[in-house]
Amino acid sequence: MTRTRSAPTLDDVAQLAGVSTATVSRCLNAPDRVVEGTRKKVLAAVDELGYTPNFGARAMAAKRTFTIGAIIPTMDNAIFARGIQAFQEALFERGYTLLVASSSYDPQVEADQIRSLVARGADGLFLIGYERDPAVYDYLAQQSVPVLISWAFDAQQNVPTVGFDNRKGMRAIAEAIIGLGHRRIAVVSGMLDGNDRTTERVEGIREALSAHGIDPDTVPVLQTPYEIDNGTEAFKSLMTSATPPTAVICGNDVLAVGALLGAQDLGLTVPADVSITGFDDIELARIVTPALTTVHVPHRDMGRKAAEALIEMVETKAPVASVEIPITLKMRGSLAPPKE
Amino acid sequence: MTRTRSAPTLDDVAQLAGVSTATVSRCLNAPDRVVEGTRKKVLAAVDELGYTPNFGARAMAAKRTFTIGAIIPTMDNAIFARGIQAFQEALFERGYTLLVASSSYDPQVEADQIRSLVARGADGLFLIGYERDPAVYDYLAQQSVPVLISWAFDAQQNVPTVGFDNRKGMRAIAEAIIGLGHRRIAVVSGMLDGNDRTTERVEGIREALSAHGIDPDTVPVLQTPYEIDNGTEAFKSLMTSATPPTAVICGNDVLAVGALLGAQDLGLTVPADVSITGFDDIELARIVTPALTTVHVPHRDMGRKAAEALIEMVETKAPVASVEIPITLKMRGSLAPPKE
């Protein structure tokens, strides 16, 4: 039987080269265990046939894939893009391939994708934030797939992490705002449900408020998905209320940029009429006018470090110590003392 | 022998449920071919064991993965993020999983990743632009993996495509600029080598210039990677030359935003002192002040349509007709007639 135009296999190569499949396999995986002449023959056959090893078969036989899986909430957002790009570059340098999936912020989708990546033989997983169904962690433990968490940092949690402390960052911003004399403050947060990062950020604000004698419960907190337009809308509704705030703390830069646009629409000057702050320090933050006061997160650095940590876990089969990535307050034009 | 804490297999499930592996497999893949009672037993066993089918094995046996691979130049850029996100959403709805890799604009890396995705059993591939080593196309044909090209459109090419005509878009912008009376024009392009999209865009400009009696070779064309800071730098060097242009055409919005920042640095007012245009219409374009005149590309729409086309190719095993995605000139504040 002649196999019609189906991809060539190890067998085909072996036949063409006149050697056994074992030799071909060795040529590809441990070239020094094969004598020069044979190797040449084999490689020629590989070339002639345009042979590519079948990954599934290889994974199945070798129990190793050199693949890392990452699941991020969305790709359509600079927040994750930069860090993931650095993560992938670092992996690539070490001979690993990154598989990225996005969950659209849906825990159920994320759980499915975790299974999917594990089933695909991912040697390790990179996930955003801690909060997820314990069953997921159980599953991962049972499959003994190393997991690294990022974009968050919590010393209490015992999952290896390379991330930053969302609460601390936002608390710093809130302190700065209060320090400048603002008392009428409002918050435009991302969606809080099932998202420990947004939750921690709001928590940070509440801590700062309490520490300065402001009852956090008097401060309006709006929730909305991370989209520019949502930021605009939320901001407008805050500013058109009976007692508009003098400072609006936004959950991230995307919302803050939206707020800035909203101010423009309303004819308000930032920061003269109202101060606006962000979080993340994505490119957008320095491009807008006025530039955003925000929390700088070294995304690329975090991505690289995460890659190194995860590879170590994969290769040593042991958890690594968590690393807190330092973040810094970035004072720019969008924050100033209140008017009067 | 007791297999210690290794992932459960079909066999384990079959044993626990007291049925054959075939029945378990059927329960998972064709539940209606198994009687209710048996199915329940099996699903209970699956649950108890936390069983996940091994993807490699499944792919090997079934010759089908429901996986689509995409390779984009970079994730660290909104240009691709939005389209890819829509692409993945559409795939997901149809039961496909997307695997994304990024090539850092390196053809060699891209070729490697193509092989890697094919080896992983990708049922189809989504690639950006036409230009690549013919050997790559040969390989793909030989492996009979359907490929869809996007982010470009060229009726001459016979690879199925869902994309837009870069040349046409940029020509429209150039026409508009010339139409407003600009004669001293300069271009800040992305890197041209091995990139048909940037090349086509510049070609579009040259066509427009020629059509209006301006010798394209008198127009300076700077090349630089798509980064904001590069745009700033290139713009500054143009504006500080002996005869600064009255309009700077940028290869995309990222460079254009950089140029805008450069103008700010130089104390130039846009568009009074100099006009600046972009391409893509990413969010950045409407956020900056003045907002960018640019070419609007419906990224999400393109992503969805591409997903549908590729799935059709995968399922019918036949190429689909190419689709040109219409793009439109978006006039905004950054373009105006020249001063005098």
Place this chain on the structure above:
DNA sequence: GCGCGCAATGTAAGCGCTTACACTTCGCGA
């Protein structure tokens, strides 16, 4: 009451690869 057909399930042959182990050479020291 018997045989037939169909529905439910089991059996076992691969899918393409890696690798432990067995085998064959060959060179070298005694």
Place this chain on the structure above:
DNA sequence: TCGCGAAGTGTAAGCGCTTACATTGCGCGC
């Protein structure tokens, strides 16, 4: 000259799954 070990290669047993085909058992019509 012979024996031994190392180096190069082959053999074949899985890895976990799907599926063609074989088997079983049941209800039904005559």
